[in-house]
Structures are given as C-alpha cells and as structure tokens.
Amino acid sequence: MKPSAFEYHRPTTPEEAAELLAEFGDDAKVIAGGQSLMPMLNFRLAVFEHLIDIGRLTDLTGINHDSGSVAIGAITNQATVGRSALIRTSVPLLSRATPLIGHFPIRNRGTLGGSVAHADAAAEYPAVALTLDAEIETLSSAGRRTLPAAEFFIGMWTTALRDDEILTKVTFPIREGRSGFSIAEFSRRKGDFAMAGACVAVKVDNDLRVESCSIGLFGLGSMPIRATSAERSLVGCSIDELQVRDVAHAAVSGLESVPADLHGSAAYRVRVGATMVARALKSALEEATDD
CATH class of the missing domain: 3.30.390.50 (CO dehydrogenase flavoprotein, C-terminal domain)
Structure with missing residues (x-):
C-alpha cells in the first residue's frame, strides 16, 4: 500500500512548524519518527495534503535534569530514552516501560512525543505519563502552553493538542524518598x-x-x-x-x-x-x- 499524494515540508525551527500548521489547518499533520502515522497513511486510514516533518529539529531533542524533574524533548527517540542513565535513576518507570514498546527498530525511530501525542490506549508511554503526573508542553503560532497529563488525554487517539500545536516537551517529576x-x-x-x-x-x-x-x-x-x-x-x-x-x-x-x-x-x-x-x-x- 502507498499513501495518497501529499506535499512535504521540512521546517528548520519549531516556530516554523507551528506556523505551517496554522497555515494549513486540518489538511496538515506533523510527522517525526512516523512509526504510528506511516502505517495509517499507507493503509489510507488517514489522509493529509501536507506532512510537516519535525524529525530533524534539534531544539526538540535531549534529556535534561532541572530542579526536581526530567524534561525530554518530543522527538527524542525511544531507544535513547531506554539507554539514558538519567532516566534509569530519576524516572525508573519510564525506563522500565521502554523495552516493552514494539521491537528495537521501532524504538530506534519512534519518539517519546509521538507516542504521547498519538495517545494509543494500549501504549506504554501515555500510561506512564499519566501515572507520573507528567506535564506536556506545546507550541503554536500563538505561543506555548503546558498541560498536565490528566487533562491531555481525552479519548480514543484524541488529546487536548490543538490543530495548530506541536508537542515540544514532556516533563516528568522526580519522586524521591x-x-x-x-x-x-x-x-x-x-x-x-x-x-x-x-x-x-x-x-x-x-x-x-x-x-x-x-x-x-x-x-x-x-x-x-x-x-x-x-x-x-x-x-x-x-x-x-x-x-x-x-x-x-x-x-x-x-x-x-x-x-x-x-x-x-x-x-x-x-x-x-x-x-x-x-x-x-x-x-x-x-x-x-x-x-
């Protein structure tokens, strides 16, 4: 199977990606690792006229410790999360969930933000984010906002992410004691x-x-x-x-x-x-x- 024809965009900054989403609206979809989206496109379960590739935006990668929490860029791939010593010691539940996701080739391409944004009810990362009271940061042409995981997931493959927003970061609190x-x-x-x-x-x-x-x-x-x-x-x-x-x-x-x-x-x-x-x-x- 092949996807229907679409126009491909590769923005150089998160802000540019948000502007493209605002411009094309419902006709556009963000893609990073593509491990969930591409099968849907190939089987034509989803059709979009514009694909906005954020997979090379370095501003959206990385794992950082900051005052009692760990922030992970949205396009950080799952294999990187699984290898991280910081995640293993500071957010062990996330580390232990990672090997359960698909197979290594999938984890090597699939991203943390992609899994959270796709919001599959049977997926590990959305459940971990909800369990640990993670915070999800988004960006649109109007600016940034932060949502608690408890308000982010709202239905089958449905989140509070607006049509003109991209998911930029997920922050997990460090639980001590x-x-x-x-x-x-x-x-x-x-x-x-x-x-x-x-x-x-x-x-x-x-x-x-x-x-x-x-x-x-x-x-x-x-x-x-x-x-x-x-x-x-x-x-x-x-x-x-x-x-x-x-x-x-x-x-x-x-x-x-x-x-x-x-x-x-x-x-x-x-x-x-x-x-x-x-x-x-x-x-x-x-x-x-x-x-």
Whole structure:
C-alpha cells in the first residue's frame, strides 16, 4: 500500500512548524519518527495534503535534569530514552516501560512525543505519563502552553493538542524518598500492543505505611486511565496489612468502554488487568520497602 499524494515540508525551527500548521489547518499533520502515522497513511486510514516533518529539529531533542524533574524533548527517540542513565535513576518507570514498546527498530525511530501525542490506549508511554503526573508542553503560532497529563488525554487517539500545536516537551517529576515503581502488561506476542497493563508508583513512610500511590491502566479503555479510587484507598495503609489482590480488583472495577475483539472479551481483559495491577503493585511495594 502507498499513501495518497501529499506535499512535504521540512521546517528548520519549531516556530516554523507551528506556523505551517496554522497555515494549513486540518489538511496538515506533523510527522517525526512516523512509526504510528506511516502505517495509517499507507493503509489510507488517514489522509493529509501536507506532512510537516519535525524529525530533524534539534531544539526538540535531549534529556535534561532541572530542579526536581526530567524534561525530554518530543522527538527524542525511544531507544535513547531506554539507554539514558538519567532516566534509569530519576524516572525508573519510564525506563522500565521502554523495552516493552514494539521491537528495537521501532524504538530506534519512534519518539517519546509521538507516542504521547498519538495517545494509543494500549501504549506504554501515555500510561506512564499519566501515572507520573507528567506535564506536556506545546507550541503554536500563538505561543506555548503546558498541560498536565490528566487533562491531555481525552479519548480514543484524541488529546487536548490543538490543530495548530506541536508537542515540544514532556516533563516528568522526580519522586524521591522510599519509592517503588513497576509496570506489568500482557500481550499475545512480544512486541504487540498490550491487551491489558498497569503502571504503579508508590511511596511509603518510615512506618511502612503508604504515603502516596498512583495506578495507571492501559489497554482497558479508550485512553489511559488512573485508578483514583483504588489509589485513595491505599493511602495510610500499613504494608503488612495491605491486601494486594483486593486493591487490584478495586482498580479495574467499574471500568467503561473496555475493548473486546478476537483476542479477548472485555471481561477477560478486566481479569487480566487485575492480575497486572497486582503484579505491578507487589513489585513496586517490594522496591519501596527494600532496605
């Protein structure tokens, strides 16, 4: 298959890219690594008259530590994220999620910003961003703005990114203290999108009680989801008294729009999701309490 004809643009600055988007509107699409967009274009599931290639804009690359957070340029490729010692020590959940994305050739071309902007409900990076309360920075011809991840994902392959905006940076807060992080997912084959998955970030106090907890779910709805009710129920609980399986079932109870297809029913995905939450939560708690 081949995409329909389009006009190719390669801006030299992020500002120029934003101006092109403003000029062409709905007829334009930004491309960086192209690992999600190109298959859609080739199968003509999407058609655009203009492609704006931001893949060589060095202003949008790099991983930087800055006052309690790590900022990652939007077109930083996933392989670079996976190799980063800074990410491994400061945002371990992101580091651990990276090897689960597709296969190495995909990670070598796919970008962090592209994955977040594409907002696939079964993808790892959007779920990690939501779980860690990341902030997403965008640029348009009108200027820059910053959105919390909780407000960025709004539906199936849909975000709060405006038609004239490009995603420029994702910033992850560094969680200190006695913290643990884990991601667990189930897929039919290695490299496939997850049928169900969970991300967990937990912090405990000196008395081994849960001080804070974040649980993100993916593959279980039209977008990544936070299990906020289950998170709240954990705060203040003693590690010794905590019933992981009960929390896991609470995390997936009441989910709406759980997908069902030839790979599994909605009920099956919910059961798998509960197991993934239990595994991730157990692992995160063990890391948080490991002396």
